[in-house]
Amino acid sequence: MQRVKIAILGIGNVGTGVWKILTMNKEQVSARSGYDIEVAKVLVRDKKKKRNVEVPEEVLTDSFDDIINDDSIKIVVELMGGVDPAKNYMLKAIKSGKHVVTANKFALATCGKELAEAAEEFGVKLNYEASVAGGIPIIHGITESLTANKILNIVGIINGTTNYILTKMTLNGMEFEDALKEAQQKGYAEADPTSDVEGYDAMYKIGILSSLSFGGYIDVDSIYREGITSINSIDIEYAKEFGYVIKLLAIAKQNDGLVELRVHPAMIPATHPLANVNDSFNAIFIKGNAVGDLMLYGRGAGDLPTGSAVVGDIIAILKNGLDKNVERNTFASCPLRIKDMEDTRCEYYIRVTASDTPGTLGAISNVFGGNGVSLASVIQKGKGDVNVPLVFVTHETLEKNINKSIKEIKAMESVVSVDNLIRVENI
Amino acid sequence: MQRVKIAILGIGNVGTGVWKILTMNKEQVSARSGYDIEVAKVLVRDKKKKRNVEVPEEVLTDSFDDIINDDSIKIVVELMGGVDPAKNYMLKAIKSGKHVVTANKFALATCGKELAEAAEEFGVKLNYEASVAGGIPIIHGITESLTANKILNIVGIINGTTNYILTKMTLNGMEFEDALKEAQQKGYAEADPTSDVEGYDAMYKIGILSSLSFGGYIDVDSIYREGITSINSIDIEYAKEFGYVIKLLAIAKQNDGLVELRVHPAMIPATHPLANVNDSFNAIFIKGNAVGDLMLYGRGAGDLPTGSAVVGDIIAILKNGLDKNVERNTFASCPLRIKDMEDTRCEYYIRVTASDTPGTLGAISNVFGGNGVSLASVIQKGKGDVNVPLVFVTHETLEKNINKSIKEIKAMESVVSVDNLIRVENI
Structure with missing residues (x-):
C-alpha cells in the first residue's frame, strides 16, 4: 500500500479525536483511502504538556517551519482554531502545494473567500466538513449531494452548548444560570461562554452554510445575532402553553436575490422534528426546490464526531490520489446581498409587565394595531396584583x-417594562 | 461553457423529475457542474404516449442502439427500473465508456457487484444515490462522509408506502386495508402493493446500504423479511399503551464479522427521533464508531426529491470533468457473512387469545420460562369472556x-391462537 505523510496543527479536543480515529480505524481508513496514513508531525505550543493520546516525541514540533519545509508532507490538518496564526499557516500550506483540511469555523467564516481562492489558484483541496455541526455531513450535503437544488432556506440548531442549556431549562425546569453551570461542569460550555451563549458560534456557522448554499461570500458581522441569556423560565412556560419549544436557531433564507440571515432564540412548534433535538445534539433542516424538506441530525461537537468529519475529509483527498483540485470554488464569486433585519417578517411573542388598571390591555393592543401588527393571542394572568404580566403573540408582521x-x-405610563421579545417560527 | 450530451432511459415518475429539474434549475446545474447539459435522447417504449413533460419528438427514441452507438453521449441515466433489460443496458453503456447514473434499487441489490466491477474495469462512474431513500443523501453519506467510521448499525424507515399506512393507522385509527386504499388513491402505493407492504422494497434498499457500509456483497434473498399486513389496530393500541410506535424497520448490524440483516415491523419508543418520522417521509439512523448517532430525514420518493439525487449524481460526474473513475469499488470485494435469524436477539411483543380459565396465564408464562425467555410485562384484558387476549412483552432473548x-x-389446549408477534427495538 502507498504511504502518505500528513501533519496536524494543534492536538486539543478535535486533534485528539483525529489521532484516536486514525489509530482505532486504521484498517477502514486505509481500505477506503487507498493509503497508509502517517502523521509525520504534530504542531504544539508546548512539547512537554501531558496529552490524552500518546504522540511519539519525534512527531511533536513547536515550529511550523518543520512542516511547511517538509515536501513529503502532502496534507496539513489545521485544528488550532482562531484566525491568527491558523489562517496564515493554511495559506502557507496551500501556497506550498499542500492540501488543507480544517475544522476552523472562525477562519472560514471570516476569511473563507481568501482561503478558497488561494486553494483554487494553487490547485489544492481545502476541505472543512468539520467546521459546521461536527460529525453531521452538512457541508458535503450542500456541496456534493444537493447540487441539483436551489436551496430555499436553512434552519439549524448548530450550537450544542445553548441547545444543552435550553433542553435543561425546558425538560428539567432549570434557570439559565444553573443550566449554564451544569454545561460548564460537563465540558459542554467554556469557562467564558460568550461565543456560545451570545450566538457568535452559530453566526459563524450559518455564515459558512449560506456562502455554500447561495454561492457567494458574506460579511459575517452583518448577520443579525441574539443570544439566549435573556430567556427566562417564565418564557419557557408560556412557550409550552402555546405548544412551542424554545431553541436557538440559525436561519438563512434566499428570496428575490436577497439573503435573510439571523441567529436568535425562537419558539417552534413542539411537533416539528427540530423541537425534539435535545441535549448537545445538532440538527439542520434544509429546504431545496427539488429535494423538499431534508433534516440532518447528529453530534455537533466532541472529539470523535468532529474527528470523524476531519478524517473523512482526509480520505476524500486521498481517494482521488492526491489529485490536483479541479473543482470550482463555491466560496468566492460575488458578495451576497443581505436583507435588512427591519424588513424581515416573523411572528412575535412579547412579554410585558404593566399596572393592572382598566384600559391597559386595550391601550397596548391599540399600539400594535396602529402599527399594522395584528394579534393572534393575548394572555393576562395574576389578576389583583398591582403589576401583572401580559403576553402577546402576533400574526406575521x-x-x-x-x-x-x-x-x-x-x-x-401604565407599562412597567417590556420583559422579553422572542420570535415565533411556524416552520 | 462546455456542453455535454446525456441520455435518459425511461421517463416515468423519476425521469419526469429529472427533466423538470434540468429545466427549472438550469442555471444552478450549469454553475455547479461546469457544463451545459443537453438531454440528447430519451428512451421510451411508446413514442406516442402522452407525458407530463414536453420532450421534443426528435429526442424520443424507442431504440437503445440510438444511444449506445452515439459516442457523443457521455452519461446514461437509467430510470426504467427492474433488472431486465435495465441491467444489460447499463452494462453495455459501461462497456462503451459511458458513465452511468441509476435509481434502480432492484438491479443494484441483485447485480450491484457485477455492475460495480464492470464500472471499475472500464474506468467509468456508476452513481446511484437515488436508489435508496430518494432525495436523502444516504449513499453519499456512507461512501463519502462517514468513511472514517466503522459503521456499527443502521436502522431505517426506508419505505414511504408502509410508513404512510402505519402513520394513518397510528394517528387516525385506521385499519390496514383502509389505509392501504387511501395510499393507493394518493399515489403512494401501487395497484399491486406487494413489493412495498411485504417488505421487498425495504429489503433491496437495506441490502445496498449493507454492502456499502460493511464492504462486501450479499445475497438479498438471505435477508429476513416480514411485511406489515399482519399489523392490526389492536397491536397499534397496545403499542401506545407500552409507550411505543410501530414502524417498518430495515435493520443492519455488524458484529464480530457477522452481519445481522432484517426487515420487519417493530415497536420503537415513542420518544425516539424515528418515531416521529410520519407519512411518506423516510429516515435512516446510523451509528458509527466515531461519529456516534446520526440521522438523515427527508422525502424517500416523488419525482423531484428522487430527481434531486439523480441530477446530483450527474453533476458529481461532470464536476470532475468526466474523468476516468479512479475510485475503488465499494460494492464488490468479498461476500458478507450473514447471521442466522435464529441467533439474533430482540425483545418481543406476543399477542395470544386463550380461554379464560384459571392457570392459563401461569402455564404460558411457564413455557416462556422453560425456554429461557424472561417476561417484562403481561396484560390480560376482557375478564369474564370465554376467550381473552393476553399480551406478553419479553426481555431481550x-x-x-x-x-x-x-x-x-x-x-x-387452553390457547385459541397466537395472533401476532412483533419485535420490540429499544433503540
Missing part, C-alpha cells in the same frame, strides 16, 4: 412594525 | 427461544 410598537409601549 | 416458545404455546 414586519420587524420594523414590532420595533416601533415596542418603543411606543415602553413609553406608556 | 434469542429468536430461537421465542420460536420454540410460540410452537409450544400454540399446542396448548
